[in-house]
Amino acid sequence: MESTNFIEEIIEKELAEGKVTGVVTRFPPEPNGYLHVGHAKSLAINFGMKRKYHGACNLRFDDTNPTKEDVEYVNSIKEDIKWLGFEWDKELYASDYFDQMYEYALKLIRDGKAYVCDMSAEEITKNRGTLTEPGVESPSRNRSVEENLKLFEGMKNGEFKDGEKVLRAKIDMASPNINMRDPILYRVLRATHHRTGDKWCIYPMYDFAHPISDCIEGITHSICTLEFEDHRPLYDWVKYNCGFGDNPRQIEFARLGLTRTIMSKRYLKRLVDSKVVEGWDDPRMPTLSGMRERGYPPEALLDFCDRIGVAKSNSMVEVGLLEHCVRENLNANATRAMVVKSPLKLIIKNLTAPVTVEVENNPTAENAGAHKVTLTPEIYIEESDFSLDPPPKYHRLKPDGMVRLKGAYIVKYLSHEIGEDGKVKSVTCEYIEDSMSGGANAGIKVKGVLHWVPSTAKDVVLNDYDYLLDEVEDGRDFGERLNPVTKTVFLGKQEPFLDEAPAGARYQFMRLGYYVKNKKGEYNLIVGLKDSYKG
Ligand code: ATP
Numbered sequence: 001m002e003s004t005n006f007i008e009e010i011i012e013k014e015l016a017e018g019k020v021t022g023v024v025t026r027f028p029p030e031p032n033g034y035l036h037v038g039h040a041k042s043l044a045i046n047f048g049m050k051r052k053y054h055g056a057c058n059l060r061f062d063d064t065n066p067t068k069e070d071v072e073y074v075n076s077i078k079e080d081i082k083w084l085g086f087e088w089d090k091e092l093y094a095s096d097y098f099d100q101m102y103e104y105a106l107k108l109i110r111d112g113k114a115y116v117c118d119m120s121a122e123e124i125t126k127n128r129g130t131l132t133e134p135g136v137e138s139p140s141r142n143r144s145v146e147e148n149l150k151l152f153e154g155m156k157n158g159e160f161k162d163g164e165k166v167l168r169a170k171i172d173m174a175s176p177n178i179n180m181r182d183p184i185l186y187r188v189l190r191a192t193h194h195r196t197g198d199k200w201c202i203y204p205m206y207d208f209a210h211p212i213s214d215c216i217e218g219i220t221h222s223i224c225t226l227e228f229e230d231h232r233p234l235y236d237w238v239k240y241n242c243g244f245g246d247n248p249r250q251i252e253f254a255r256l257g258l259t260r261t262i263m264s265k266r267y268l269k270r271l272v273d274s275k276v277v278e279g280w281d282d283p284r285m286p287t288l289s290g291m292r293e294r295g296y297p298p299e300a301l302l303d304f305c306d307r308i309g310v311a312k313s314n315s316m317v318e319v320g321l322l323e324h325c326v327r328e329n330l331n332a333n334a335t336r337a338m339v340v341k342s343p344l345k346l347i348i349k350n351l352t353a354p355v356t357v358e359v360e361n362n363p364t365a366e367n368a369g370a371h372k373v374t375l376t377p378e379i380y381i382e383e384s385d386f387s388l389d390p391p392p393k394y395h396r397l398k399p400d401g402m403v404r405l406k407g408a409y410i411v412k413y414l415s416h417e418i419g420e421d422g423k424v425k426s427v428t429c430e431y432i433e434d435s436m437s438g439g440a441n442a443g444i445k446v447k448g449v450l451h452w453v454p455s456t457a458k459d460v461v462l463n464d465y466d467y468l469l470d471e472v473e474d475g476r477d478f479g480e481r482l483n484p485v486t487k488t489v490f491l492g493k494q495e496p497f498l499d500e501a502p503a504g505a506r507y508q509f510m511r512l513g514y515y516v517k518n519k520k521g522e523y524n525l526i527v528g529l530k531d532s533y534k535g
């Protein structure tokens with residue numbers, strides 16, 4: 001049985017009481033950056049309500065801040081939502097309601113509930129008061145309706161400079177909720193909007209535009225994050241004073257925070273602009289496009305959103321849980337393959353001709369089958385799988401040691417050669433007859449099983465990634481927490497069947513980790529094999 005979260009409890013009560021007859025939600029991104037995994041949580045909730053109550057969920061761009069917004073972001077947001085598998089009912093833009101919003105502002109003025117203020121934004125902030133002291137009323141507060149109408153029209157017609165005048169709600173400068181102390185509804189701003197162009201030189205503030213957009217669209221539940229809890233009285237004020245009814249109801253839930261990364265578009269943009277990463281879709285980014293490049297299956301992300309549930313108070317979720325979900329998905333679905341990250345030549349002295357062997361595609365999946373690999377007289381193994389000075393319990397190849405080659409024979413060390421650089425250049429061994437699985441000597445006890453690739457293996461680039469931030473969550477600015485090395489590139493060799501792998505294909509490279517083939521034909525580390533998550 002599906003469990004019910006607190007938002008669903010509210011909705012079910014309202015449905016039972018007849019307060020609402022259906023459920024309409026919306027996902028309202030501001031197109032000022034790419035979506036991140038926190039947005040996936042919000043998407044999962046809003047589209048989850050649509051699914052559970054057979055309702056609707058719209059995609060509405062809250063595009064009221066033209067200086068920060070762009071179509072590039074609009075397009076990426078749509079692509080990311082589709083990637084997660086969600087289908088919105090309508091694609092809407094707050095800017096489509098600018099005319100209506102202007103009319104609602106006029107209504108508020110006529111009703112004596114809004115006034116044009118001559119103070120600058122700084123002065124307004126200064127005069128807002130504090131939690132213990134009331135704010136100071138603006139000298140413009142008692143302007144006549146006629147004068148306000150004329151001035152507001154002047155604002156719209158470009159008679160004032162940017163920031164010279166604002167329209168404010170006339171609520172209560174002594175309200176214990178500072179958001180209610182005559183908040184700004186409109187400002188003068190000359191900026192070209194990505195949809196309305198230069199039609200407007202005044203733009204509505206979020207707190208005014210958001211409730212009106214929700215109301216116009218017939219949203220029943222306006223789900224947002226906790227930082228808007230203090231804005232709810234203002235949301236309701238706008239809703240009622242513009243003449244709408246009780247719906248929508250604003251419900252707040254806790255923002256998702258993830259360890260070892262940051263999750264605000266503002267900060268993510270800083271990483272992009274300062275070239276700490278290669279772009280919004282860099283595989284190290286917590287953006288959805290970054291996670292796509294990283295090779296995270298969308299199903300794993302949704303599973304993660306499901307497992308963390310819907311909370312009422314903010315908390316940090318271990319990135320290990322997200323990785324656990326990704327790993328679990330890949331363990332069940334990813335084909336196993338052999339890739340050697342740092343190749344070392346292994347000569348099998350007594351192997352005179354190539355032998356074809358089979359390697360399982362996925363031991364966790366029934367009927368996944370196997371693929372063929374050719375064991376050649378010379379192969380490559382991992383440099384770290386041979387040691388002249390092995391530590392205790394070293395089960396890989398060492399002088400006089402024996403190991404099994406994955407899917408093939410047991411081999412026994414004979415000799416090694418040292419190169420000019422003083423490092424081991426090659427190792428020579430002999431294979432033991434009939435030691436393949438099912439053979440007479442297959443039972444010989446060896447502890448190590450090494451992955452390998454044949455001499456025909458082609459070169460491959462592997463990109464290994466680390467977390468962007470260090471592990472100490474102590475409130476330092478993320479600039480001070482940046483991990484100095486977050487990308488390490490290896491030139492390895494790949495099993496030949498991988499030559500044909502399409503971009504986007506995900507594999508478990510045995511003993512190394514899960515990797516995805518990127519558009520450049522390189523492999524990105526998705527996640528390592530070891531699960532550090534302790535539940
Ligand atoms: P950011 O601070 O990252 O820019 P935002 O809240 O400004 O985020 P919006 O584009 O306004 O981003 O967000 C669209 C929706 O996604 C909003 O309803 C917002 O509350 C929600 N959302 C944003 N970040 C998170 C998060 N970390 N966890 C859950 N929901 C989030």
Ligand code: MG
Nearest residue numbers: 029030032265
């Ligand atoms: Mg925002």
